[in-house]
Amino acid sequence: MDQLEFIQIRRFILKLGKMLHKYGSPSFRLEAYLIEIATHFGLHASFNSTPTTLSIVLWSDHHEEEYNHSARMQPGDLDMNSLSRTDELAYELLSGDISLAEANMRLDKINIMPSPYGKSLTGIAFGLSTSAFAMLMGAGWSEIIYSGLLGLMVYFWTLWAFSSKRMSLMLEPLASFSVGFVACAINHYSSSGFNIWLIILSSLIILVPGLSLTMGLAELSSRNMVSGTARIMDAIMQLFKLYFGAFLGVSLGYQLFGQQDLAIAVTLPVWVNWLGVLLLSIGLVAIFRTRIKHVPWAMTSTFIAYATSTWSSGYLENGLGAFVGAFALGVFANLFSRIVNAPSTIVAMHGLIVLVPGSKTYIGLNSFISGQDIIKTDHIGQETFLILMSLVAGLIFANVVMPTRKSL
Template sequence: MDTFEFIQIRKFIVKLGKMLHKYGTPAFRLEAYLTEVATYLGVRASFIATPTSITFVIWSDKHEDEYHHAARLQPGEMDMNSLSLTDELANELLSGKRTLAEADKRLSEIDVMPSPYGKVITGCAFGLATAAFAMLMGASWSEIFWSGLLGLVAYIWNLWSLRSKRVALMLEPMTSFAAGLLACAISRYFEPGINIPLIVLSSVIVLVPGLALLMGLSELSSRNMVSGTARVMDALMQLFKLYFGAFLGVAAGFSLFGENLYRPAESLPFWATWLAVFLLCFALVAIFRTRLKHIPWALTSAFIAYGTTAWSSEYLDQGLGTFVGAFALGIFANMFTRIANQPSTIVAMHGLIVLVPGSKTYIGLNSFISGKDFVNAEHVGQEVFLIFMSLVAGLIFANVVVPTKKAL
């Protein structure tokens, strides 16, 4: 291998690593995938990834050439469209269908590619996701409507954060503050007796870092200690900021509009739960930027995860039921990898979002601080811990039974 070829290879690996990090790839998957690519390209490499940085060390077989690179990066966000296209590009390069120069040019094109769904559809998806979550939590039809409306307000804050660094730093507390204040105004002028805390939680559920907590625990279980600890602590800080903003918004709302006396509404029919799962995962298609050809797989993964968990919970404890659901989801995601030759993350995330107890973490924090429950949830702290552990264990067992063919 001459020096020019080595330079081309290490440039491609560095750009590939930064892009996969940008798309929210966990550290242990990112490091394993880059190692596979480096091996195929004929170089030796070592990588250290955290939520905010990547360190690359790349060298030739006999150390004729060696390269070190450290990059400070922002935490990535889920972008299944770009992740899928990047993986396809890597496959084409490794199979000889593209040269390194062509692959490098294509990577640059993927990097600047906008969401395939646009801002309008994504905004509607925010509103649909928040309304579907409220339905899943057993809210009344009016509370579902208001949750969806406040979800659109959360999306406006999200768009503003993309243009302003100051807003981006305060996105979580300002969004939940606005939701709390508006929910109190709604209870004063439009709908007395609504469940304000539930509406606030539903309206910011897209920002609740339940998935980040699960990824951090998964990294810790794979002994990526630095990355796992950093991701867990970052998720906890996001959760604290969301709760503080909501607490402040509701307190300000009660001062301005008077306190709200909650009146429980009639329970929704049984079929509403399954409808909520479908609508929530359908909305996540635009939020996660899932490609059109992967939508049936993504929706199926959600129903497999939720249905298996609901069925097994009739015979087992809830935590063990979640283990069975995560196990079934992991097997399905790994089968998807074998059939479609795409990363399992593309479909697994839709199923995990139904199982991850991010909302229960928020509810537990509210119960711990205020001493009040706005939904019927006993021993919520124990449940959250057990469910998280069951999810991690279920995915690990699934990888043992049906090994994935891809590191992603």
């Protein structure tokens, strides 16, 4: 391998690795995928990925050419559209359909590609998803409506954070503070009372890091100790910031509007839960930037995860139904990868949203500090821990039964 060819290959691998990191790929999947790419080009490679760093070492057979690179990275956000297109491009390159130079040019175009759904649809998706989550939490109709409206307010804070670095550091506490304060104001002037903390949780659910907690445990189970620990600690800090902001907003609201009791919502029919799953699956399409051709698969994964976990919960106690849900979801996602030739992550993340216990962690934190229960639950800490373990175990078992076609 001559020096010019080595330079072209390592530039492509470096750019590919940074882009996949940017799209929120777990470290163990990202590293395995990049090793496959480097091996195809006849290079030896070593990669080390964490939520904030990416290190790459490449060398030829007899060490005629060597290269190492270490970059400080920002934690990635899920972008299934760019992830899918990047994987397609890499597949075309490895199949010989495009040249390395063309692949580099197309990577640059993908890297600056905006969301296919635009800001307006994404904002509607925020409101839709927060209302849908309120349905799954057993909220009443007024709480469902207010959760959606406050979810739109959270989206405006999120838009500001995208364009301001200072705002991005304050997003969680500022968004939760405003939601908590406005929820108190609405409850004070509303003719019928409602559960303030349930509305706050539903409105902030997009920011609650339950998915990061699950990904961190998955990385720890794959022996990626540094990345897994960093991701879990980052998720815990996000959770603390969210709760502190909400607690501060509610405390100020109580000072201005008076202490308000938590009202119990009227129990809605069971079909409302399924409506919530449908609306949540639709909202996640825009939030995760899922490609149109993958939307039916993504929405199906949400229903599979919810249906199997709900059904099995009737036979298994203490949240172990999440194991069955994660197992069914993992098998379906890997089957999708084999049929469509796309990363299983594209549909797996949609289903995991209805399984991850981020909301339960938030509920437990609120019960511990304020002494008030958002919803009536027993042994919330034990159930949260078991759900987390069940999710990781379910996905591992699924990979054994139905191996994925791709590392991503």
